Amino acid sequence: MKPNPGDILLVTRAASVQFAKPIRFRVIRALDWTTYDGWAWLDGYELDARGEAVARRTIFVQPAGLRRPPHVRASRARAPPAHTGTQPRRPTCGNGVDTRR
Template identity: 65%
Template sequence: MKLNPGDVLLVTKEASVQFTEPMSFRLIKVVTDWITYDGWLWLDGYQLDAKGTATAKRRIFVQRTGLRVLTAAVSDGRIRPPQRHP
């Protein structure tokens, strides 16, 4: 899974044990200048409330396999609405 600035991610305990309560997180960037364990990432972004409003800027350390993209950003940085399934 490729992560892009503007993606809204669901961060849960599957990503890291510190996230016992699920958190929506709008990605600013994947921090690539820090060495981490295989499969782990440092991410810069905004913690979002239930309305999608940024409430805090954060840097989090998570496992890539535990992340889920809720809303993907399009290549020009705009937010693409989630796919609706009947």
């Protein structure tokens, strides 16, 4: 598998022995660094169970061992908050004092 930017991958021991505990990983880019045949450096984010980035990482893997995790959402776009019809809260400086003049 050739990883592309935006791909969400399951990185397991099949990709590298350091991943005895599998991680989900969102690819930023495949780095063009000289390395061993069949291996690649990937730059991206480790994801938690909700699909949120928890750490930026650069990993050394065998692309042939990478898999797509089940149930990956196609879009990471978030919906804008719904209008509640109430006035927004005034910003404060942490002690309840209105900071607007």
